[in-house]
Amino acid sequence: MTQIIDRRINGKNKSAVNRQRFLRRFRQQIRKAVSDAIDSRSITEIDHGEKINIPTKDTHEPVFGHGPGGRRDAVHPGNKEFVTGDRIKRPPSGAGGGGSEASNSGEGEDEFSFQLSREEFLEFFFEDLELPDLVKTQLTKVTNFKSVRAGYSTSGVPTNIDIVRSLSGALARRIALRAPYAAELKEVEAELQALQEKDEDQERIAFLEEEIRRLEDKIATVPFIDTFDLRYRNRIQEPSPTTQAVMFCLMDVSGSMDATRKEMAKRFFILLYLFLTKTYENIQVVFIRHHTTAREVDEEDFFYSRETGGTVVSSALELMLKIIRERFPTSDWNIYAAQASDGDNWDGDSPNCSALLNDSIMPLLQYFAYVEIMPHNHQSLWRHYEGVKAQHRNFDMQSIDDVNEIYPVFRKLFARKPA
């Protein structure tokens, strides 16, 4: 007898473990691919999966087999014009009469490629940055929901019973259900009293007394509380309130910022961006690069064009301030800024920077993060920024030589805002 079983409801992730094993085994190669992907991706596109290529020679599973050569006789279908004894040129390789092995051994691709999911991709990205687990889960979570009160409902779990509501409901019901009997009772009692005063018609009195007992019984049978009196506090899941944010990326592009430094800076900006995507629904990113003057540019220019010349950091801060005033009123926007630099600044300019930050910019910002990437030694800018840090709790700075030192810059940011 045939049995038909519908397995579709069963889990489909039977291979999940094997998939993890695969990722684990090729950790090195995948990490490199992820790292390359980060370098070539736009910051705002960091948040999805990636196609990964691994050289097939690494994933190849060796077995004994015949190599090419020797003498072999093979049968093929579809003869057209050959007759026995014909001699033909050996085809270049594999195709045609070369024997079946050539065609079995794969499709000539020397790369094994597969899709890394968004979660897996971020996992690898975070690995470099040494994020604490809590932060990782915060960043990987897709949407945050908040449980909010939404009135009352007539069904629910016992823990959610609202006692006051239920009892006042019960009270109202009791009053309502007893009302007709109470009114009748009042009438009967009045009549009884009148009769008793006159002390006549004993029969009627007895009847009325009986009637009173009956009505009192009726009233007593109205239950104190009934299941439909119960009221439960109702909660619904609402996406946590999201607003919009703007993120300013400020970077020094003077000659001393080389490709390695820029790559590190990029990871720094990505991390802030990822954090913001978890908190805000709509994020705009403004890229400002500067040497002696500052300019708003697109991402491509921001990361990949190089300039030479001196460095005046305040130019970038001024431009940021201007843009904020023109386009991002603080009433509508949460403003974040991240600045990356190698610490060089024209000496006379650093006081300007700290003044600008202290007086005009910091009050407008949610957060300002500054990284100094592989500085030769700290210069005046660092010292002035330390002054700013002392005054503002939402200012953070860090000097980094390696990507895994980026995270501490954001430590406060992540600690302060549990998702």
Added chain:
Amino acid sequence: MSETTDKIISTTSEWTRELIQRYDSEIGRIATDYGLDTYPNQIEIINSEQMMDAYSSVGMPLGYHHWSFGKQFLETEQRYKRGQMGLAYEIVINSNPCIAYLMEENSLPMQALVIAHACYGHNSFFKNNYLFKTWTNADAIIDYLLFAKQYVSDCERAHGIEEVEAVLDSCHALMNYGVDRYKHPPRLSAQEESGRQKEREEYLQTQVNHLWSTIPGKAEEQDTEEQQRFPREPEENLLYFIEKNAPLMEPWKREIVRIVRKIAQYFYPQRQTQVMNEGWATFWHYTLLNTLYDEGYVTDGFMMEFLQSHTNVIAQPAFDSPYYSGINPYTLGFNMFKDLRRVCEEPTEEDKHWFPDFAGSDWRTTLDFAMRNFKDESFIRQFLSPRLIRELRLFSVLDDDQEKELEISAIHDEQGYRHIRATLAKQYDLSMREPNIQVYNVDLRGDRSLTLQHVQQARRPLNKDTNEVMRHLARLWGFNVQIITVDENNEVITSNENKLGNGKD
């Protein structure tokens, strides 16, 4: 007319459980009429992702964890998503009851096709072909796989994932050499297996120790290498030899070697009967559904859809087509069974000359006999008819690396039939397809190194994986290993030594 239209099972292409049930019972009835003997069926309906899961575990309903299965899964997923391949319509498992997976995406006619193909075609082949009867035990396989999965994951907990993975890698590299080709293996049983496993562990270790005890026995050992050789006769089952004789292998590793070798043995018949198995199943879905049509159960539209996919399955591109990738086993197998039926029902003079034993015999008896008692190689050698050679226009090409040019050694003519038949049969002979490699000697008194002997056939060399496989072998054996290649006259051609140091990676 109204009488026949009443019988029609369905006119839609959407399947429902009830309709599948009806098709199954009608197809099952016809199959019984034709004398097909099957295990009970268990049809499982799955979605495409579950199908990919099933793919990646090489058709085992449950298996131990290993990265290579993950690789398989990713590969399938990638190709499926890119649209480079459709998934198979079904996967069928040689077990009792016989499990067949049906994809939910299939249309109703496709589900009927799959039921006929898997649940009656493959199923009856699994139950009756002598190789499957000898080498596999359909009742116990699921339990055994469960035992294996449990055992491997216990080992992972005890010894770490990496350690276990390394052993499995090495075993997989030698998996094709983990089968007995001639001996009959004891039947698998999960209960006994786990019961005996402990016992075996202890016993084995004492055996191995005995073998390696170096206390000299007789003083006057003869020095000729021949006499000292161990094993006395070359051993073809490399994994078996390692399991029993590797000097310092920990017991749990021996058990893992055993698991891999048991699974290899389970799949061995499938590797030897691809043409027959697929041919048999294809022949029967074709026959069963046509009978269903003749009896008036299905519509013309149903038949159109069925025939279209049937034709796709048995398409055979010619050798010079860009789509050519060797002979399609479905085409060859289907045509051979169909041709065999023709030889029985309408034999020509030629057939009577070539197949005097069964030309004109009862086709059901003859096909049943062929299905039960042959494997690909012997099946082709016995039943490939000249007429089919002509129809497929088969020809053979001799590729000799000592010659400048290829030579057409035979075509579909009177002089060529036998040559083509023999050559094609050899192509499906596993012992010709895989290099002949056996355990030749162990240096018992010296450095305990293991020597394999590769006997070359037709001067064909080993592939470039050899070094890597030898490293895996060294890792399992625990001491140096070498492989000696000899030609057909026993002359040593090359020898390749692998120090253990290379084995650690």
